[in-house]
Amino acid sequence: MSITLDDYQDILSELPGESLEVLRASWLEAARTFSPRGLDNYLNGALALKNLGRGGELVTTYLQEAPEIAREIGEDAVPELVHQAMLMASRTSGAVIEMIFATAPTAARRLGDKQLFEGYLQLLNTLIAQAPRGLRPMLDKLDQLLGQLTLGGLRRWALWGAQAHRTDFPGQVRYFGLESKESQAVLQRERKGTLFVDVQRRLNMYLRALWGRDFFMRPTSGDYETREGYRPYIEDYLIHLPDAFDDFEGVNGIEVYRAAAAHAAAHVVYTRQPISAEGLSALQMAAISVVEDARVETLAERSFPGLGQLWRNLHTASPDRRASLGDYLNRIARALSDKNYRDDHPIVARARELFAAAHSRLVDNAISWDIGVALAHELGGLGIAYNPRTDGPTSPYRDDNRYFWAFAEYDFARAAQAGYENLRQVRKYVNLMEFVNEIDVETAGDDAQEIWVLATELFPYEDEGVSYNQMEGKEPVSDPYHYAEWDYQIQLERPGWCTVLEKRAKLGDVKSVDDIVVRHKPIVARLKHLIEALQPQGVQRLRRLEDGDEIDLNTAIGAMIDIRNGRMPEPRFMMRNVRKVRDLSVLVLLDLSESTNETVRGSEQTVLELAREATALLADAIHKIGDPFAIHGFASNGRHDIEYYRFKDFEGAYDDQAKARLSGITGQLSTRMGAAMRHAGRYLAQRPSAKKLLLVVTDGEPADIDVRDPQYLRFDARKAVEELGRAGVMTYALSLDPQADPYVSRIFGANRYLVVDHVQRLPEKLPLLYLGLTR
Secondary structure, eight states: OOGGGGGGGGHHTTTTTHHHHHHOOOOOHHHHHHHHHHHHHHHHHHHHHHHTSSSSHHHHHHHHHHHHHHHOOTTTHHHHHHHHHHHHHHSSSHHHHHHHHHHHHHHHHHHHHHHHHHHHHHHHHHHHHHHGHHHHHHHHTHHHTTTTHHHHHHHHHHHHHHHHHHHHHHHHHHHHOOOOOHHHHHHHHHHEEHHHHHHHHHHHHHHHHHSSSSOEEEEEOOOOOSOOOOOOETTTEEEEEEEEEOBBTOOHHHHHHHHHHHHHHHHHHHHOOEEOOOOOHHHHHHHHHHHHHHHHHHHHHHHHHHHHHHTTTOOOTTTTOSSSHHHHHHHHHHHHHHHTTTOOOOOHHHHHHHHHTTTTTTTTTTHHHHHHHHHHHHHHHOOOOOTTTOOOOOOTTTOGGGEEEEEEEHHHHHHHTTTTTOOOOEEEEEEEHHHHOOOOOOTTTOOOOOEEEEESSSOOSSSSSSSHHHOOOOOOOOOEEEEEEEETTTTTTEEEEEEEEEEOOOOOOHHHHHHHHHHHHHHHHHHHHHHHSSSSSSSEEEESSSSSSOOOOOHHHHHHHHTTTTTOOOOOOEEEEEEEEEOOOEEEEEEGGGGGSBBTTTTSHHHHHHHHHHHHHHHHHHHHTOOOOOEEEEEEETTTTTEEEEEESSSSSSHHHHHHHHOOOOSSSOOOOHHHHHHHHHHHHTTOSSEEEEEEEEOOOOOTTOOOOHHHHHHHHHHHHHHHHHTTTTEEEEEEOTTOHHHHHHHHTTOOOOOOOOOOGHHHHHHHHHHHHHO
């Protein structure tokens, strides 16, 4: 049954006459383009724009252009376009939004992908805030701009102009209209060689001519911060290629595209089953990938000999490159691809020998596993460390090989965000007798495939108190946690910018924490009554209520007596049983930077020692109240190394182990507060409590070794506080810097911080602050 326009009379009755005429003229094309759900979104979008009250031309332009957008990148892009237009409506005129709709088909056609189109809309939203006068001239030149730039290039070009002409409105018009020399210079700098959208049809025809079937391809956008595009990859049977390729070593961009598309298609055609990665090291996986690439290319060359020359032109490895294992892997890759390449290294010769011996069995990809493992063993004997970040293939056409791997407990999404394949070691928990009697390699290094772990630490007989792990062991490295960071200068988040690594907390003397409570008996005594008042009292009976669940007999009898005596009776003769509970989770986050080692003026104690005392008293108070709580700490050494310590978790008891960790805290490095607060919020988000509190104890403003602008990390910390607030986490700061009022108020907000002028009083202030916040 066909869908007619008359089926939407309720919407048609609200559209103005001119828009209705345009809709009737465009209906046939819209009905062919949209599904029934898409038609609903299409018409509801028109009604929403009409209700904006920005004139009929806006609705008319939308009705005319939306079907073409859906035809180019799919109907799901149309509701997103309407949504972004509604967001922009409060900050710009209807004429600008109309121009956005009018140029949207051009953007959809040039970008060729819904995700890239959404990124383009987000860029427009950003420019409305940062360069409002530049949006019109940019939209006028959009076809020219997207004809030369990728989305990443357009973003860098636009944000450069917005930053350079933030307050110069005539300058914005000249820059975004391509009238200024600096605009042309930045455009030339960001210009890429060959755009995917210009060659996509030719690539489709090229692959179909080779294999007689269709391959679905889509572009991936290059990184916003650098001009490097992502590597090709295959996922969900889609071939993802960079949205632009520069010329490479004299080979033009279209030839690079042909090589990349043909190589990825060869994987799809000749991979019958995945290769198991279970138990493999990162080096073994890299070697297997090189052999598997050669296997599928050799099979493709048997049917299409001309492909070999196309791929060989993009190999640049040479025998004089021997600085890293990546150089050797690239030399092996070229040797297996090019018979005329001369390389006398024994490992390269061995690779050629093994591959030639398996020439008749290339249909089975098990030979890639066998040869790759053998080569990885020989490469390991070179004594050079393998780094997955830097030792990848140098040939631009080869993909990241995620397509043919089958992983046990491997997270593809995180590997894609990190930009490289990262295989964790197998950690096997064994008993003491296995550990003592069956160790294969006592001196295994970081590349060990399997690590044996005892449930408890092992202590030598002759030196009790110090374990083997403390004497010889290495601290395990946690999985990295990547967090975005806010850049206030460009008003954008840098995705995956910071890396948090959880470290094992060192143990100290439990007695020192117990002594703190004993030493501060006066404070503990003053807290006692407050703690008892905050402890949950179970079910309480509230009397003398006008509205309740049952009658309070004593009050009701008194009211009847008053009535008999002619007096006004007490109207509040109801009562209700109420269950008194504290549904709260609190995380105390300690700043453990180097500055905490400084001695407090007028005292012999350091800031760190006072923070330890205050935290110990606070933990004792919370433990008595019964609230679930955690104590964590952080320090940073640049954005790639933010150390995070968990002294006590929500699920863990406040026992001697937790007190020993608290006793062992040390001060070091810097204070990258925003990423640490986001990581703390990750743990609070997992709590089922109705109220969540993050209590940050710090002695100074956010700072780090790789940041020179003092405002940068302040704004990021403020953004982290806002994000936590939206997630239902209340953030409060206790600052030990007497000069902190100006910046700490901007970060945490008014009435969300306390500056302790006399640090010596911190052990008294912190527990009282908590009791006041959670009353």
